[in-house]
Amino acid sequence: MKKLIEYLLMSCLILISFTACGQKIDAELTLDRIIEHAESNSLYRESVDWNSLKEEMYELTINAKSTLDLKPALDLMLKELNDSHGRIFHNSQYLSCYTGEKKEHRTTMNSETYNQIQSGQVYEFKTLILEDSIGYVRIVGLPMGNNEKMAMEIQDAVCKIIDQGAKKWIIDLRYNGGGNMFPMVEGISNIIGDGIVGGTKGVTEDESSVWKIKDGDFYYDDQTVALENKCGLKKNPKIAVLTSVYTASSGEALAVILKNRPKTRFFGSKTMGMITATDWKQIDSLTAMSISVSYYKDRENNLYNKYVDVDENIDFEPNSDLEKDNGINRAIEWLNKKK
Incomplete structure (x- = not known):
């Protein structure tokens, strides 16, 4: 009976590990695809050192287990691109955007x-x-x-x-x-x-x-x-x-x-x-x-x-x-x- 319990516990741990790993792999794939699209298509792509930026982004998401955990890296990417019109969505909600520095002519705006x-x-x-x-x-x-x-x-x-x-x-x-x-x-x-x-x-x-x-x-x-x-x-x-x-x-x-x-x-x-x-x-x-x-x-x-x-x-x-x-x-x- 004791061995059966140990076996079940081990099976659960393995299952949890595989699930977490699968989520992490999904998050990494999502990040890779986002970077690839931005690097190939962004209007501002030539203003960015992509090797350095990617290194920072991967460092920020080293423990990411879901797409939501990618937000710090995505915020950084849009900021480095200085793309205040760019948006990244997840589940039909804003995940990342960059407002940019407040332009002088916008000071009169009423929220x-x-x-x-x-x-x-x-x-x-x-x-x-x-x-x-x-x-x-x-x-x-x-x-x-x-x-x-x-x-x-x-x-x-x-x-x-x-x-x-x-x-x-x-x-x-x-x-x-x-x-x-x-x-x-x-x-x-x-x-x-x-x-x-x-x-x-x-x-x-x-x-x-x-x-x-x-x-x-x-x-x-x-x-x-x-x-x-x-x-x-x-x-x-x-x-x-x-x-x-x-x-x-x-x-x-x-x-x-x-x-x-x-x-x-x-x-x-x-x-x-x-x-x-x-x-x-x-x-x-x-x-x-x-x-x-x-x-x-x-x-x-x-x-x-x-x-x-x-x-x-x-x-x-x-x-x-x-x-x-x-x-x-x-x-x-x-x-x-x-x-």
Whole structure:
């Protein structure tokens, strides 16, 4: 009986050892795959001494038994890359990110406003017609999902106010915290107009891309949503663009698309500065990563690696009534000038 108990105890110890070993091996494999992807694809990969960084990362995870234990090493990697737009996820939750040093123009940010805009629940997409045939379109951040459906909702609302007589435009990106740029751009592509509207620049030519609008449809290289119903609009209408420090990521991409467009002027403040295109890499069944792979560039090939600036600085008060909104009022004043 004693030998049987000893045998069972030994079996349990062996089983526990194998389980822990298996978990450790899984964690190591996950770390290896994350490093491999970053080393091959990161926009900032050439600024890092990978041999030294990997040594530090492996040292930090020497006792890692699960993916969650990789966080210190992943935090270090994103910090060394200086990738404040990079994210690593586990089980659909943030595992690692790097906020970077606080930029001077972000000192006015209000954390409550930031969280409200990022939530997508407080400030909604809005269109209406203002005085003097001015169409107002507030584009907010959008999630991944049915691009055609989301783009159609924007386009239908835009077409409605075109039918009501909108000829000049305010595109309000102040409440746009980022997300999915395809429906944002496609939804207002008939306002923006056809042609090359920008793109991205990566480390190599193969990692760069072209953004264009053709026959009213937005193309990211060969990717497009391509809606069927379009509404007519006067060519190259006058556009006032509103941005804020809360305008981020794909919201900034849309701002870049409007930069250096004829008859277009920017009002508000510098954008947040998450001005990189990011990829998406599934590492294992529960782990994924998204890192910066290229900078945005506008239709004149100007590169944006800090933020998107404005022509006129206007303070942003997110809860102002439309009639008292300084940004909107200044935009209306400019739109109504004859020149």
